[in-house]
Structures are given as C-alpha cells and as structure tokens.
Amino acid sequence: MARPGLTPVTTLERSTTVKLKSLTAAAALLLGLTACSSADGSGSGEANADGTPRELRIAYQLIPNGDLIVKDRGWLEEALPDTEITWSRFDSGGDVNTAILAGSVDIGLAGSSPVARGLSAPLDIAYKVPWIFDVIGENEALVARDASSVAELKGKKIAAPFASTTHYSLLAALQDAGLKEDDVTLVDLEPQDIQAAWTRGDIDAAYVWTPVLGELQKDGRTLVTSRDLAAKGRVTADLAVVRTAFADRYPEALAVWLRQQDRAVKLVREDKAAASAAVGRQLGLSPEEAGRQIDQLILLDGEEQQGAGHLGTAAAPGALAQTLRSTAEFLRTQKTVDAVPELTVFQQALAADALAEAFGG
Amino acid sequence: MSRAFVLRAGGVLALLALWWAASAAGIWPEVFVPKPESVWSSLVETWTDGYAGHPLWEHLGVSLRRILLGSLYGVLGGVVAGLLIGLVPTVRALLGPLVTFVRTLPPLAYFSLLVIWFGIDETPKVVLLFVAALPPVAVATADAVRGVHEDYVHAARSLGATRRQIPFLIVLPSALPELMTGIRVAVGVAYTTVVAAETVNGVPGIGGMIRDAQRYNQSDVVVLGLLVIGASGLLIDALLQLAERRLAPWRGRA
Numbered sequence: 374m375a376r377p378g379l380t381p382v383t384t385l386e387r388s389t390t391v392k393l394k395s396l397t398a399a400a401a402l403l404l405g406l407t408a409c410s411s412a413d414g415s416g417s418g419e420a421n422a423d424g425t426p427r428e429l430r431i432a433y434q435l436i437p438n439g440d441l442i443v444k445d446r447g448w449l450e451e452a453l454p455d456t457e458i459t460w461s462r463f464d465s466g467g468d469v470n471t472a473i474l475a476g477s478v479d480i481g482l483a484g485s486s487p488v489a490r491g492l493s494a495p496l497d498i499a500y501k502v503p504w505i506f507d508v509i510g511e512n513e514a515l516v517a518r519d520a521s522s523v524a525e526l527k528g529k530k531i532a533a534p535f536a537s538t539t540h541y542s543l544l545a546a547l548q549d550a551g552l553k554e555d556d557v558t559l560v561d562l563e564p565q566d567i568q569a570a571w572t573r574g575d576i577d578a579a580y581v582w583t584p585v586l587g588e589l590q591k592d593g594r595t596l597v598t599s600r601d602l603a604a605k606g607r608v609t610a611d612l613a614v615v616r617t618a619f620a621d622r623y624p625e626a627l628a629v630w631l632r633q634q635d636r637a638v639k640l641v642r643e644d645k646a647a648a649s650a651a652v653g654r655q656l657g658l659s660p661e662e663a664g665r666q667i668d669q670l671i672l673l674d675g676e677e678q679q680g681a682g683h684l685g686t687a688a689a690p691g692a693l694a695q696t697l698r699s700t701a702e703f704l705r706t707q708k709t710v711d712a713v714p715e716l717t718v719f720q721q722a723l724a725a726d727a728l729a730e731a732f733g734g
Numbered sequence: 735m736s737r738a739f740v741l742r743a744g745g746v747l748a749l750l751a752l753w754w755a756a757s758a759a760g761i762w763p764e765v766f767v768p769k770p771e772s773v774w775s776s777l778v779e780t781w782t783d784g785y786a787g788h789p790l791w792e793h794l795g796v797s798l799r800r801i802l803l804g805s806l807y808g809v810l811g812g813v814v815a816g817l818l819i820g821l822v823p824t825v826r827a828l829l830g831p832l833v834t835f836v837r838t839l840p841p842l843a844y845f846s847l848l849v850i851w852f853g854i855d856e857t858p859k860v861v862l863l864f865v866a867a868l869p870p871v872a873v874a875t876a877d878a879v880r881g882v883h884e885d886y887v888h889a890a891r892s893l894g895a896t897r898r899q900i901p902f903l904i905v906l907p908s909a910l911p912e913l914m915t916g917i918r919v920a921v922g923v924a925y926t927t928v929v930a931a932e933t934v935n936g937v938p939g940i941g942g943m944i945r946d947a948q949r950y951n952q953s954d955v956v957v958l959g960l961l962v963i964g965a966s967g968l969l970i971d972a973l974l975q976l977a978e979r980r981l982a983p984w985r986g987r988a
Contacts, residue, residue, distance in 0.1 A: 467949045474765055474951070495764060496951055536949040560935050561946070566849055575853045709950045 421455045426623045428457040429630075432469045432481030435462070436611055437583075437652045437666040438507040439637030440482060445651035448633045453626060467536050469614070473500055479619045480630060482506055484538035485610045489700035492722050493710040501620055503627060503724035504613035504634055505673055505683055505693065510600040512669035513539050513609070514586055515546055516593040517578035518571075523550035523596050526557055529577035532570060535561040536709070538599070538609040541700060543580035544707075545607040546597050583666050584658075600671075608696045620724060627724075628731035635675035635732065641667060642674075675732040684728060690720035697722070768954035773961070776954045785955060786946050788938035794962060797928050797940040800856070804863020804931075805924045809917055812868045816875020816916075817901055826876070837869035841930040849934050859931040866927040867920040874916025878909030911985040914978040918971060925967050 419427040429449075433440050443449055450458055461478070463469050466487025472478040474496070483491070491498040520526050523546050533543045547557065562570060564585040570576045571589055578596070579589060599609050613634075620627050641648040645664060653663035678684050685691025697719045704710045750770065756762075757769040764772065780790040815833065818825040841862055848858040882905050890904045906913075929941035936942025940959055947955035978985070 465949070467951065470951060471765075474763065490950065535946065560854065561937060561942075562854065562935055565846070566854065566934050569846075569850045570854045573850075573853050575855070709952075 420622070423455065424623075424625065425453055425456050426479075426619070426626050427455075428459065429453065429626065430459045430461065430477065430479045432461050432463045432472055432478040434464065434466075434469075434482045434611075435656055436482070436506070436670075437512075437656060437663060438611060438670055439634050439641065439672060440506055440613075441655040442637035442640060442648055442651045443633045445655050446637075448636060449630065452629045452633060456626065465534070465537060470496065470498060473614065473616055474498055476616075478616075480613060480615045480627075482611055483614055484509075485608070485612060485697060485700055486536065486538050486541045486704070488612050488614060489697045489719075490704055490710055491614070492697065492719060493701045493704070493714055494712045495710075498614075499617040500614040501617055501722050501724040501727075502612045502684070502693065503615050503620065503727045504631060505678060506611040506613060506634075507670035507672050508603060509538060509542075509609045509611065510603070510669050510671050511598045512586065512666060513542060513580065513582045514590075514598040515543060515578060515580040515596045516586065516589040517596050518574075518593050520578065520596065521594065523547065524552065526550075526578055526596075527552060528557065530558040530560060530575070532560040532562040532567045532576045532579040533581065534563050534567075538611075539580040539582060541703060542599050542602055542607065542609055545602055545703070546580070549602075549605065549607075583669065606699075610693070610696070612693075615724065615727075620727060624727065624730055627727050631675065631727060631731035638672045638674040641672055675728065679725065679728050679732070684723050684725050687725045687729060690723050690725060694719035694723055765951050765953050768957050772954040773957050776952075776958050780943075780955065780958065785943055786937045788943075790943075790958075790962070793938045793940045793943045794966060796938045797932070798966070800859050800863060800931065800939070801921070801924045801928055803860045804927075805867045805917075805921045807860070807864040808867025808920050808924065809871050811864065812871025812916065812920065813875050813906075813913065815868065815872040816913075817879060817905070819872065819876040820879025821901060821905070829872075830876075833869050833872050836865060837873070841866055841927045842933070845930060845933070854935040858934070859928075859936075862931045863924045863927055867924045870919040870923055871913070871916040874912050874919070875909060878912035878916075879905050881912075882908045911978070911982040914974070914982060914985075918974050918978070921970060921974060922967070925963070925970075929963075 421427055431449075433444060435441070444460055461472075463472070463481070466483030467490075469478065469481040469483045470487050470491045473481060473491075488502065490496060491500065515523065515531075517526060517529070520529065526547075531543065533539045543559075544554065547554070560570075560576060562576075562579075564581050567576070567579045567581050568585045568588050571579060571593075578593075581589065603609070615627060637648070640651075645667075646660065649660040649664035649667060652658075652667060653660045656663060656666075658666070673680075673683060679686055679691075681689065681691055683691045683693055685693075694716060698713065698716050701710055701713045701719075705713050753767075754770050757764075757767045776785075777790070779785075780793075782789070784790070785793070815829060819829050819833070820826070844865075845858070845862055848861055852858040852861055886904050886908055887900060890900060895903060928939070929944065932939040932941030933945060937946060940963055944956050944959035947953075947959065
C-alpha cells in the first residue's frame with residue numbers, strides 16, 4: 374500500500390484528513406437537503422394572483438367513496454383550473470400521517486384510528502378534519518371459518534392489518550365478547566396476505582375490508598361487521614385531514630374541495646349508475662360490484678356532516694370528537710400513543726367552520 | 735492498535751455528537767430525528783416491558799434463529815451447488831446462469847409467492863433467507879474450486895487418492911479461505927434480508943418490530959431496531975472472522 378515518496382504514516386494521515394473532509398461535506402450536504410425539504414413543507418406553497426393555491430397535493434386511498442368519484446370525474450381540476458392538483462395513492466392512514474408530517478400532502482384520507490393517533494402525543498400533527506368520507510359499515514367485518522360467535526374464537530388465530538381501523542374494531546369486538554388479547558393469537562397481515570393465509574388454512578378468522586372480505590365471506594361466516602360495532606358506539610370512519618396551515622391560508626379552496634365531495638355524495642344518491650361506473654373505473658371493478666361496495670358504506674352529504682352525530686358546528690362540535698377521543702383512549706391501552714389529549718383538542722380539530730363556509734349553516 | 739482504536743471511537747463519538755446536536759437544535763419534529771435519550775429510554779422499555787408484547791431480546795433472538803437457519807441451509811446448499819458447478823462442466827452450464835439469476839432478484843419481489851406457497855409462519859421466512867444466502871456461497875465455492883492448484887490434485891492422485899476423495903480431501907480444504915469469505919457475505923445478505931422476511935407476520939422479530947414501529951410513527955423504536963441490527967451484525971461478522979482465522983490460518987500467507 375505504501376506509495377513512493379511517502380512514508381506510511383504520512384499516507385495514513387493524508388487519507389484520514391481526506392476522509393474527514395468528505396465526511397463533513399457529506400454531513401453538511403445532508404443537513405442542507407433536509408433543511409430545504411422541511412422549509413418547503415412547513416409553508417403552504419405559493420399562491421396564484423387570484424388567491425387560489427398554486428398546487429394542491431391529495432393523498433387518496435382505494436375506498437369506494439365519493440373521493441374516487443371526484444377524482445374520476447376531474448371535478449376538482451375543473452373547479453380549480455389554476456391549481457396544479459396531484460393525486461397520490463396511499464395504502465394506509467399511517468403513511469398519510471407521515472406524508473402530512475413531512476409536509477408533502479395538503480389533504481388526505483385516513484381512518485379514524487390513524488387520525489386519533491395523529492392528534493395525540495407524540496405525533497401532534499397540525500391537521501384538521503373537514504369531512505367524513507364515510508362511516509365504515511359492512512365493508513369491514515370479522516369472518517371466521519368454524520365459529521358462530523366472537524366468544525368461540527378463544528384460542529384461535531385471528532388476522533388483521535395492524536394499526537388500521539379493523540385492528541381497532543377487532544380488539545373492540547373481542548373486548549365486547551369478554552375475550553382478552555391473550556385469549557387469542559393475533560397475526561399482523563396485510564389484506565392480500567390474509568387472503569393467501571385464509572386459502573391455505575393458516576388462520577381461523579380475520580377482520581378485514583373489501584375486496585378481500587368478499588373472498589373470505591365465500592366460505593366463511595361473518596361474526597360481526599363494523600356497522601354492528603358502530604351501533605354499540607365503536608364507530609370507525611374514513612376521514613379527510615387537511616393541514617392546518619393550508620386550511621388557514623386557503624379557506625376558499627377548501628370550500629371548493631368540500632363542495633365537490635358533497636356533489637359526489639349527491640351523485641351516489643341521485644344517479645347510482647354514474648357513481649358506480651366512476652368508482653368501478655377507479656377500482657378496476659364492474660359497475661355492479663362497485664355499486665354493491667358503495668352501499669356497504671354510510672355516506673353523508675354536506676348538511677348531514679354538520680349534524681350533532683358527526684362534525685357538528687363551530688358552536689356545538691359533533692360527536693366525532695368523542696369518537697376520536699375514545700379511539701385514542703383505546704390506543705393508549707395499546708401503548709401506541711403516549712397520552713390521551715383533552716376532548717377540546719379533538720373538538721378544535723373538527724373543521725366545522727370550513728363546512729359552514731362551504732354550505733352555510 | 736491504539737491509533738485505530740482512537741479513530742474508531744472518535745468516529746462513533748462524532749456521529750453521536752452530530753445526532754445529539756441535530757435533535758437538540760429542535761429544527762425537526764421528534765418523529766424525524768428522535769433524541770438519543772428517547773432511543774435510550776425505548777431501549778430500556780423494550781428490554782423490560784417489551785414491544786408489541788415481546789421483550790427486545792426475544793425479537794432479536796427470533797430473528798437470529800431465522801438468520802442462523804437460513805444461512806445454515808444456504809451454506810450447505812451453496813457448498814454442494816458450488817462444488818458441482820466448479821467440478822462438473824455440464825452442471826456449470828445448467829446451474830451457473832440460474833444462480834446469477836436468483837442472486838439479482840430483490841427478496842421483497844418474490845416473498846409474496848413464498849407466502850402463498852409456504853404460509854405465514856417460519857417456513858417462508860427461512861426459505862427466503864436460504865434463497866438469499868445460497869448464491870454468494872455457491873459463487874465463492876465454484877470460483878475457489880476452479881482456482882485450486884492442479885499440482886495439489888495431481889499429487890493426491892499419484893499418492894493414491896480415489897476420484898471420490900479428491901473433492902472432500904483436497905478441493906474443499908484448499909478452497910476454504912474463499913469459502914469463508916462467501917459465508918461472511920451470505921450471512922450479511924441474510925441479515926439484510928431478514929427485515930424483508932419479517933414484513934409478513936414478523937412479530938416477534940427485530941424486522942417486524944421496526945415495521946410495526948414505523949407504522950405507528952415511533953421513530954425512536956425504529957432507530958433502536960436499526961442500531962440493534964447493526965451492532966449484532968458487527969458482532970456476528972467479528973465471530974465469523976475469528977472462525978476464519980482458526981479454520982484457515984494459512985490465508986494470505988501462501
């Protein structure tokens with residue numbers, strides 16, 4: 374290794390200095406890069422001359438609700454022609470939380486579990502809930518191979534995608550049936566793996582959503598659905614979240630967004646065929662199957678969103694705040710949040726004022 | 735020794751100081767850059783109370799068991815495949831491209847197939863690690879076997895060794911140094927693959943723990959998991975290097 378003209382010691386010293394220098398340079402570059410990206414994220418981007426945002430970044434998920442209709446029909450692009458709208462597909466609310474924290478998404482879809490977690494410590498994400506995409510009904514259910522009640526699942530192997538709404542619903546259903554977590558074997562699997570494991574007979578039951586749910590129901594028995602749990606006060610829902618900075622800076626754009634969602638819900642009620650076709654195109658399903666899946670969800674229009682059972686009004690925050698808080702309490706027992714915030718924190722996170730601006734009331 | 739040691743310790747301390755400074759400056763939320771002290775307290779907590787219902791040592795132990803089994807099968811299979819590829823031209827033509835093909839496959843890409851074939855328990859994980867660990871050993875063995883000095887073989891033959899004895903008494907021992915390097919690479923590959931293997935029903939397991947923590951945005955546990963994987967990987971590599979020096983002490987002195 375010794376080079377001509379240099380003693381070994383000098384070589385070592387030289388290469389060390391070079392290494393140190395390049396290391397420092399790399400570290401400085403890294404710091405600079407992260408600083409840039411975080412500076413971008415904390416602001417709300419540039420505005421157009423007419424006050425509309427220059428860009429609107431949306432995180433959507435493949436759930437047969439109004440969001441897919443808005444996307445399929447291009448209504449948002451039509452209503453905000455000067456805004457560049459990007460739709461990014463996400464598979465879980467946890468990832469949407471991360472994206473909003475990183476400042477790379479303005480409006481996203483996340484289940485009530487991830488949102489309760491996002492509003493609690495340690496995440497404390499600065500976002501608000503301006504809209505309920507859907508209240509989860511029969512599209513999420515607990516299916517078992519040979520059991521006729523939840524209590525019979527004692528000692529069995531049950532799968533669910535952890536950190537999702539079904540994970541919450543599964544544990545709630547077990548609790549209601551008098552079972553503890555230790556009484557069963559819980560397996561963390563993504564929906565497609567649940568289907569594989571079910572076909573092979575590796576699991577006895579699973580709490581999962583469509584379309585995998587449909588496959589399980591072909592040879593399994595539905596023990597409880599999220600609609601049943603909602604009736605007992607264990608509500609799960611798919612919620613919209615908007616970065617507080619975005620909502621404060623562009624209230625008109627948010628109102629436009631809300632009105633498109635309202636239009637989609639009304640389309641489902643007034644022209645089911647058109648709505649099913651739009652959702653079917655987005656999910657790669659036939660209109661009939663898409664229509665059946667839409668019916669499993671409970672959709673709410675702008676006026677219903679302002680009801681006391683949901684988002685409510687600025688003066689009287691709706692029951693969703695309590696739902697989120699009980700979800701957070703439950704997550705606390707799972708040790709996935711550090712502390713459960715006061716009810717007022719969740720009430721303030723309901724963007725009822727944005728609803729009022731969009732629909733009056 | 736002292737100079738190298740000071741440099742190493744200095745490097746680790748400098749990185750720690752940089753980390754501490756970056757997190758203490760508070761430029762980013764804790765989810766982006768967890769504080770060293772929260773990683774420490776999550777170490778204490780996962781060691782005593784556990785994470786996702788299992789203590790840290792159990793997560794690590796289960797993962798190490800998977801790595802050990804996968805590497806063991808991988809090394810056995812790799813030695814056999816490497817010997818055949820190196821010694822039998824027909825097998826070389828048949829298996830050579832296949833081994834290279836498998837080596838370039840990203841584990842996550844075919845893991846879903848293994849889940850469908852072998853279920854969600856230990857089998858698909860060990861099979862994945864086996865498939866990942868086999869090619870480096872096979873390639874190293876094949877190369878080493880073909881590089882064995884012909885004089886050794888001729889000498890053994892003229893001293894009366896049979897055709898069957900040659901591979902085991904002459905070829906393998908003289909290929910041992912390269913084989914040990916292949917094993918070290920294989921264990922390293924198995925180590926990086928275990929996180930992929932634990933994406934499906936991976937708890938307990940250190941990769942499953944990281945994945946779970948990532949989903950709940952518990953960055954301190956993610957960092958802890960990475961540190962544990964890195965530290966245990968260093969330790970295992972050091973053990974393998976020690977074994978290499980014991981088993982093939984002539985290495986580099988020929």
